[in-house]
Amino acid sequence: MKAERCKGFSDLSPGEMRAFRLVEDVFRDCCQGWGYDEIRTPTLEYLYLFTSIGTLTPNMLGRVYSFLDWDGWSGERVVLKPDGTIPAARYYIDNKKKGLSRLFYVTNVFMFEETGKKSRERWQCGAELIGVNSAIADVELVSLSLDVLRQLGLSDIKIKISHAGLIKALLDSLELSPEEKTGIFLRILEGDIEALDKIKAEKPDTAEAITLLLRLKGKSSGFLKNIKALTSRNMEKLSVYLDNFISVLEKLEKLEVDYRIDLASGKGFEYYTGLIFHLSIGQTVIGGGGRYDALIPQMGGKAIPAAGFALYMDQLMKLIDSEAMAEFETNRITVKIQPDALNTGFSIAEILRDFGFAIELALDEEQVSEYGWLLEIQGCNPVFSLTDKSSGQKSVTDNAEDILRVLGCAEDVA
Amino acid sequence: MSLNIALPKGRLLSDTAALLESTGWGVDGYNEKLRYYRLKSSKFPDVNIKVLQEKDIPIQVAIGNYDLGICGLDWTEELLVKYSSSTAVKIADLGYGEGALYAAALPGELSNLEKLTKRKSNTRIAGEYPNLAEALAEKLRLKHFSIFPLWGGAEAYPPEDAEIVLLPRKSEKEILDVGLVPVCKVVDFRAYLIANSNSLKSKDMADILSSLTCNINSVREFPKSFSIIKTMEKPEKKSYTKISDDVVRLALPDGHQQSHVCRIFDKVGIKVDDYPSQTENRRPTSNMEGYFIKVIRPQDMPLQIANGNFDLAITGRDWLIDHKYQFPNSPIEEVLDLKYGWVKIVAVIDQNLPIENISEWWQYCSRNQITCRVATEYTNIADRYVRDNRIDRYRIIPTWGATEGFLPEDADLLIENTETGGTIARHNLRIIDKLFESTACLIGSTRKINNPVKIKRMEDLVKALKNAMEAT
Numbered sequence: 001m002k003a004e005r006c007k008g009f010s011d012l013s014p015g016e017m018r019a020f021r022l023v024e025d026v027f028r029d030c031c032q033g034w035g036y037d038e039i040r041t042p043t044l045e046y047l048y049l050f051t052s053i054g055t056l057t058p059n060m061l062g063r064v065y066s067f068l069d070w071d072g073w074s075g076e077r078v079v080l081k082p083d084g085t086i087p088a089a090r091y092y093i094d095n096k097k098k099g100l101s102r103l104f105y106v107t108n109v110f111m112f113e114e115t116g117k118k119s120r121e122r123w124q125c126g127a128e129l130i131g132v133n134s135a136i137a138d139v140e141l142v143s144l145s146l147d148v149l150r151q152l153g154l155s156d157i158k159i160k161i162s163h164a165g166l167i168k169a170l171l172d173s174l175e176l177s178p179e180e181k182t183g184i185f186l187r188i189l190e191g192d193i194e195a196l197d198k199i200k201a202e203k204p205d206t207a208e209a210i211t212l213l214l215r216l217k218g219k220s221s222g223f224l225k226n227i228k229a230l231t232s233r234n235m236e237k238l239s240v241y242l243d244n245f246i247s248v249l250e251k252l253e254k255l256e257v258d259y260r261i262d263l264a265s266g267k268g269f270e271y272y273t274g275l276i277f278h279l280s281i282g283q284t285v286i287g288g289g290g291r292y293d294a295l296i297p298q299m300g301g302k303a304i305p306a307a308g309f310a311l312y313m314d315q316l317m318k319l320i321d322s323e324a325m326a327e328f329e330t331n332r333i334t335v336k337i338q339p340d341a342l343n344t345g346f347s348i349a350e351i352l353r354d355f356g357f358a359i360e361l362a363l364d365e366e367q368v369s370e371y372g373w374l375l376e377i378q379g380c381n382p383v384f385s386l387t388d389k390s391s392g393q394k395s396v397t398d399n400a401e402d403i404l405r406v407l408g409c410a411e412d413v414a
Numbered sequence: 415m416s417l418n419i420a421l422p423k424g425r426l427l428s429d430t431a432a433l434l435e436s437t438g439w440g441v442d443g444y445n446e447k448l449r450y451y452r453l454k455s456s457k458f459p460d461v462n463i464k465v466l467q468e469k470d471i472p473i474q475v476a477i478g479n480y481d482l483g484i485c486g487l488d489w490t491e492e493l494l495v496k497y498s499s500s501t502a503v504k505i506a507d508l509g510y511g512e513g514a515l516y517a518a519a520l521p522g523e524l525s526n527l528e529k530l531t532k533r534k535s536n537t538r539i540a541g542e543y544p545n546l547a548e549a550l551a552e553k554l555r556l557k558h559f560s561i562f563p564l565w566g567g568a569e570a571y572p573p574e575d576a577e578i579v580l581l582p583r584k585s586e587k588e589i590l591d592v593g594l595v596p597v598c599k600v601v602d603f604r605a606y607l608i609a610n611s612n613s614l615k616s617k618d619m620a621d622i623l624s625s626l627t628c629n630i631n632s633v634r635e636f637p638k639s640f641s642i643i644k645t646m647e648k649p650e651k652k653s654y655t656k657i658s659d660d661v662v663r664l665a666l667p668d669g670h671q672q673s674h675v676c677r678i679f680d681k682v683g684i685k686v687d688d689y690p691s692q693t694e695n696r697r698p699t700s701n702m703e704g705y706f707i708k709v710i711r712p713q714d715m716p717l718q719i720a721n722g723n724f725d726l727a728i729t730g731r732d733w734l735i736d737h738k739y740q741f742p743n744s745p746i747e748e749v750l751d752l753k754y755g756w757v758k759i760v761a762v763i764d765q766n767l768p769i770e771n772i773s774e775w776w777q778y779c780s781r782n783q784i785t786c787r788v789a790t791e792y793t794n795i796a797d798r799y800v801r802d803n804r805i806d807r808y809r810i811i812p813t814w815g816a817t818e819g820f821l822p823e824d825a826d827l828l829i830e831n832t833e834t835g836g837t838i839a840r841h842n843l844r845i846i847d848k849l850f851e852s853t854a855c856l857i858g859s860t861r862k863i864n865n866p867v868k869i870k871r872m873e874d875l876v877k878a879l880k881n882a883m884e885a886t
Contacts, residue, residue: 047548048558051551051555051556051557053531053555058552058553062498062549066548068740070740070742070743071741072741073716073743073744074560074720074721075561075717076560077561
């Protein structure tokens, strides 16, 4: 029998898990610092939560892992969670939450990918701010996401900002069927401005104005004010969305957040209704989020506005500083205990664990790690021999306290 | 180099036979009186031809048992819509067997797409195409839906037991003829030549492909999927009366079980009119007061009882067990053993293998590192059986009848029912284990019924049948 891993799924090695935990811990600390509470939603959800208009796009739905579970006699299909936001919204409704709720989660999401070369299981850290629709709430989410990334030691973060409400209002000015509107909206979010080509032939003036807006890229709220001045003559309905957009951007500017307006910027969810933002470093998209005021009422809840974001852990794990990981390795001590020093050996291992070291008992001659320290203990009246594995420097003593001093715990010992 | 091609039984058989005839394949025995599954072509002597149920062909091509296959596009799409990365690929539209898979509903609110999409209550979609049904629900963006896979007789389900049914028909008129209206075309279909993509990459099949496609008209319109129908015609109005709470809903089996049911009913004085029906009437009336009867497939009954669509049904214990293995919490139970239709469910292998029992078989698989392919109509029974035997690696291959034709080329083990073992022996196969015995039985729901009139009516029927059983 060949022991094979399922196609399209990945193991996380001990090294990757250390990076995973580092990202998770920083995210959790930051969210808690901003007053968010952690939740965990189940891996299985009912499929229908994701199918109605305003949830997942048909393209995404065609790739979910849906099936009948043991209770499937009712014909009800379940799905391996393809998204973190919809289950969080379901949690809010299901638990009869009222008013403001700040929630965060770390979860895996599942989406089929044909070649099996990319992972079909992805991990994300998500935060949802439910119960309020204001520019400052949007700014809070952008700021929290940036806080996490900075705490992870990441820099050169690029933020692209768009506005789903504005794009939808632009499309509303055209006479399109709901299906056409949704299709064009999603293509625009994916950066495909050519989606408007068909309309150009039928309504050239309106389409030209929309294309102009979509093609322009700017870096300040002033840019949007200029656009408002140019377009408000023809499209009054736009001004409410433009005002909201300008308000968010002005606040980000006050906080000196560097962003770029790009209406056709990167993939989005059909449920977005307001601000959308995408975070990237170089060419790697590392997260994104947006406002989804219609989702909770759409799912059967009350008219509760909400917004949220997710950071893509699989990408972040590859980007975080290797020095942070190396620190973990240098805090590792391999302890080799001779049979005549068993009690002493186990006792000192326990003490060192209390000081925060990772203690690995040497079970054979094989060297476990090339980083960190090697501590050898032998004799009824024990002799301690401590070697820095990277430099080869060795200290020998019969006093356990000396060992602690060499390891930098001198003050604590004193 | 030998090649394997799967040809269809059923609706496409005569046109496919005509295609092969016109291109000089010289296949003896491929006609409506089909007697053998394995055939040969005088023009292509190296080609192994097997005749399969149309529904089985895309699966068999995808798993690599066949290099080529001919079947309706509806069955290919049923596979590909769920398993888009499968190795079954569409090669050519063969231009015959035209029709469409329609989503159909009763005239009124349910046939209005806009209203259907906005519907908040559960929309039940029934049919033989569960994957396309799910794709349809997603395409229509239904807010809440359930899908009921069926073995057949979908047209009988609306309005009591499903809101939408998927029906393959030649034209919209055929949908109107059964009292329904087509809501949308799920897929236009014709006979298609399909291939295993790995075979296409690695085998020279040029002569065969040319031969099968030489007469194709290249300007044919490509079939459409999920297209909306705006029909103005209305079906002949049928009256559906609401079934009151005290009426017992009884499901009777179609197919070969009908004569047995009639014989038992005769003994207790029950007369069901037009059953068996020459006109495929699925709603016969009877002399039982307070009973509503529908005729459906026995395989579909457990799911229907579980969902409360029927109160009682007559089916085989094998189908009840298969259902319970898939859904252990399903609220159904056996009410009465009807003691006819005795079969045993058995594990079957190729007679030529030097193996006498099931433990030797598993040792043989383990020793030869065989990923055991288990072909069966009873997918859940087979899955449980193989799992309970702690087998390393296996595949369950669902079939829709004539499973005995799968050994030895297309499967390693069958889980099959047999009465005398005659068919199994005739196909040069050997029974190596008996899983259990099955007879027909009356099944019902474990849910509490609150209507005393209905309870009395059900008790009366069960008592009468029980007495008849004891008298025999």
